[in-house]
Amino acid sequence: MAPPANDKVVYLDAAATSWPKPPEVLAALTRHLADSGGNPGRAGHRLSLAAGRNLCAVREGLAALFGLKDPSRIAFSSGATESLNLALRGLLRRGDVVVADPLIHNASARVISALAHEGVHVVHAPPDASGAFDLDAFVAALRTAAEQCRGRVLGLLTLASNVSGTIAPLGAAAEAAREADAMLVVDAAQAVGHLPIDLAEAPNALLAFAGHKGLLGLQGSGGLALGAEIDPALLIPLRRGGTGSRSESEEQPDFLPDRFEAGTPNPPGIVALGAGVALLRAASLDAEEERGAEKSRLLIEGLCRIGGLRILGPGPEARRIGLVSFTVEGADPAAVALALDDEFGVLCRVGLHCAPRAHRALGSYPDGAIRFAPGRDVDEDALHYALDSLAQVLKRERSR
Amino acid sequence: MNPTHPPFAYVLFFTSAAAFRAERVARDAGIAGARLVPTPRSLSSDCGAALRLDEAAAEAVATLLLNAAVPFDRIERVS
Numbered sequence: 001m002a003p004p005a006n007d008k009v010v011y012l013d014a015a016a017t018s019w020p021k022p023p024e025v026l027a028a029l030t031r032h033l034a035d036s037g038g039n040p041g042r043a044g045h046r047l048s049l050a051a052g053r054n055l056c057a058v059r060e061g062l063a064a065l066f067g068l069k070d071p072s073r074i075a076f077s078s079g080a081t082e083s084l085n086l087a088l089r090g091l092l093r094r095g096d097v098v099v100a101d102p103l104i105h106n107a108s109a110r111v112i113s114a115l116a117h118e119g120v121h122v123v124h125a126p127p128d129a130s131g132a133f134d135l136d137a138f139v140a141a142l143r144t145a146a147e148q149c150r151g152r153v154l155g156l157l158t159l160a161s162n163v164s165g166t167i168a169p170l171g172a173a174a175e176a177a178r179e180a181d182a183m184l185v186v187d188a189a190q191a192v193g194h195l196p197i198d199l200a201e202a203p204n205a206l207l208a209f210a211g212h213k214g215l216l217g218l219q220g221s222g223g224l225a226l227g228a229e230i231d232p233a234l235l236i237p238l239r240r241g242g243t244g245s246r247s248e249s250e251e252q253p254d255f256l257p258d259r260f261e262a263g264t265p266n267p268p269g270i271v272a273l274g275a276g277v278a279l280l281r282a283a284s285l286d287a288e289e290e291r292g293a294e295k296s297r298l299l300i301e302g303l304c305r306i307g308g309l310r311i312l313g314p315g316p317e318a319r320r321i322g323l324v325s326f327t328v329e330g331a332d333p334a335a336v337a338l339a340l341d342d343e344f345g346v347l348c349r350v351g352l353h354c355a356p357r358a359h360r361a362l363g364s365y366p367d368g369a370i371r372f373a374p375g376r377d378v379d380e381d382a383l384h385y386a387l388d389s390l391a392q393v394l395k396r397e398r399s400r
Numbered sequence: 401m402n403p404t405h406p407p408f409a410y411v412l413f414f415t416s417a418a419a420f421r422a423e424r425v426a427r428d429a430g431i432a433g434a435r436l437v438p439t440p441r442s443l444s445s446d447c448g449a450a451l452r453l454d455e456a457a458a459e460a461v462a463t464l465l466l467n468a469a470v471p472f473d474r475i476e477r478v479s
Contacts, residue, residue, distance in 0.1 A: 041416030044438030044449055052436075052449070056420030070469065072417055245415045246446040253446070255414045255471075 008345035010382045010389075015162050015190055015323050015373035016349055018216045021272070022376075025216050028275035029268055040267055041244035051267050058274030059257070065277055065285075066207065066225045067198040073230075075260035076270055079222035080189035081107040082238065083208030086224055086260060087185045088112060088156070090235040091206075094119030095151035099141045099182075101168065102127035102134075102361040103161040106354045107208075108187050112156065121149065124357070130314040131362035133158070133168040139176040146180035153182040159191035159207075163358040163371070164313030165296055165323030167195060174202030174227075183230060189213060189222075193280055194321040195289040203229040215280070216376070217273025221266055232256055239263060292322030295374050295383060299324040302387035306394065312362040312369055325353075325362075325369040331397035333370050336390070339397070344389035348372050409458035410443055411451040411465070412473040419449045422461075425468045431457050443476050 011019050032054055038047030040055050055076075063071040077083045088111045092098060098112050102125060116122045125141040128134040138155070145153045155177040160167050170186065177184040184205040188197060192207075193214020199205060204227055211221030226232060233254065240252045241262035253259055280288060300316045303309050303326055312325040328336060333350045340346040351368040352359050359365040374383060413419040419436055426434035431453065439450040453461055458475050465472055 041448070044436065049436050049449070052416055052420045053423070056417065056424065059417065060421070071421065072415070072471075243415070244448050247448070253415070257417050258415045 010344075010346045010378060010386050011375040012346060012348040012372040012378065012386060014375040015213065015353075015371065017212045017219060018214070019375060020377065021218075022216055022276070022279055024279050025272050025275040029218070029272045032268060032271040036267070039264055042264075054271050054274070055265065055267060058270050058277065061274055061277045061281065062223065062225065065197070065281060067200040068225060068228065070228070072256040073226040073228070074223055075226070075257045076221070076223045076265050077260075078220050078266065079212070080187060080208045080210040083222055083224035084108045084185065084187055085111055086238040087206040087208060087235070088115065088154070089238060091152065091154055091183065091185070092120045093151065095121075095149070096154065097121045097123060097145040097149040097151065098154045098156055099123045099125055099138065099145050100156040101125055101138060101158050102131075103158045103163065103166075103168075103358040104156065104355070105158065105162055105187060105189070105358070106356070107189065108156055108158075108185070109355075109357055121145075127361040130318075131164060131312065132166045132314050132318065135169060135172055135176070138173060139179070142176050142180035142182060146182065153180050155180070155182050155184040157184055157186050158358075159186050159188045159197070160194065160321045160323075161313070161355075161358055162190045162323070163325050163353050163355050163364075163369070164362055165190075165320040165325070165373075166313050167191065167319040167321060170197065170205070171201035174205050178204055190321060190323070193276065193285075193288065194292050196285040199225060199227045203227040206230055206235075211269055211273030211276075215273045216276030218269040221269030221273050224260065226256075232259055235260070237262065289321070293320055295322035295378070296320040296324050298380060298383050299372055299374075299387070302384070303390075306387065306391045308394070308398070312364055323371065323373040325364070325371040327364050327367065327369050328394065331394055333368065335397060336393050337370060339393040340386075340389055343393070344385075346386045346389050407455040407477060407479045409453045409455045409461075410440065410476045410478060411453065411458075411461060412439065412443060412476060413447040413450070414471065414473055416447050416449050418471050419447055419451060421468070421470045422451050422465055422472060425464050425470055426451065426453070426461055429460075429464050431461055431464070433457075434461065440478065443478070446473065
């Protein structure tokens with residue numbers, strides 16, 4: 001295959017962030033900045049009100065996306081990491097137990113590691129033989145925690161792995177948590193926007209999401225969605241400060257969403273992710289999931305044909321978002337990734353993907369892996385091009 | 401009609417998030433003149449924005465908000 005034109009780019013790093021942003025997102029962002037640039041909820045003038053209306057519409061759109069009746073149960077944040085910090089730090093105290101799935105990202109792993117130093121007991125449920133989430137092991141660990149712990153028990157679930165792409169069963173995990181009288185904190189950073197998520201089947205869940213990945217918005221945006229059964233009073237705010245409400249008081253308001261939204265929000269980021277939500281809802285999340293699954297199947301088949309590669313996690317029959325990681329024999333993954341970028345315009349991510357524990361579960365620690373996570377605009381032809389490019393690079397690297 | 405003279409009714413909220421939802425609910429229902437304004441100082445409120453209405457629409461809006469599960473503090477009438 002001939003080298004690409006200079007501007008040729010096949011973007012396979014959508015798990016890190018979405019690119020390019022859809023025209024609808026860019027248009028909404030431009031419109032917001034031009035027409036609604038005030039600070040929402042902080043004044044009564046037209047620009048402030050316009051910004052507030054925009055945020056209101058996004059909150060309602062997100063509530064609909066997650067099957068929540070009450071939009072105030074969506075708290076905006078700077079992203080999934082802050083939301084996971086809020087949920088885990090806000091709920092866990094000395095003597096409590098958190099049962100984590102084996103595919104956690106450092107966004108939660110480092111939080112519970114710090115909490116362990118503060119007296120929280122951390123249990124890591126083992127993966128299944130393929131390295132994927134094991135529901136039976138998760139249920140057993142929760143049950144044991146419930147029997148032995150006199151404090152609060154919390155489940156921690158990675159809804160879609162940023163390393164293997166596999167999707168965990170939200171409803172079943174929430175039910176397992178319920179049987180242990182536990183809440184379930186869900187890292188949905190890689191899942192949201194890629195598959196339907198219904199908190200009606202997980203009313204005991206707190207769902208942390210990013211705005212710039214599957215929701216197609218900007219970095220620095222995201223939020224925490226509280227299932228209908230979550231009592232906000234149990235969750236200690238991460239930040240305290242101005243909310244534009246109850247200004248005479250120096251106490252943080254106890255009502256939603258202000259309890260968790262201290263300080264000036266990020267309206268451009270929120271509006272952008274809201275445009276992404278509208279686009280995805282119109283396209284249907286079922287269709288998005290099928291498109292992602294089809295891309296993963298195509299990638300797995302193509303990678304198997306190349307040979308000398310090991311796909312991380314279960315085979316093509318597993319439920320996956322559009323994301324596949326693999327290790328290579330006989331070549332340095334970093335050199336492969338560099339050659340793919342320089343010579344073919346194929347952009348991917350190599351290494352441990354901020355998820356060392358997931359790589360351990362998948363047998364790829366400490367070397368890491370190459371991850372192909374095609375963006376929404378990457379079609380079948382582009383995936384074939386990426387696979388052909390990889391085959392060429394590997395052939396050369398292995399002959400050295 | 402966009403009321404510019406009293407008597408007004410003001411729907412008061414705890415949070416601006418509810419105020420914006422209330423405005424959309426009122427407008428979707430065709431409540432003429434429903435408008436978010438800075439909460440008058442005479443009306444103690446948790447939230448800086450209030451939904452100002454023609455006083456005659458107050459009862460209808462209260463019902464609308466209850467049906468839509470939009471939380472509000474109370475409704476004040478100002479002559």
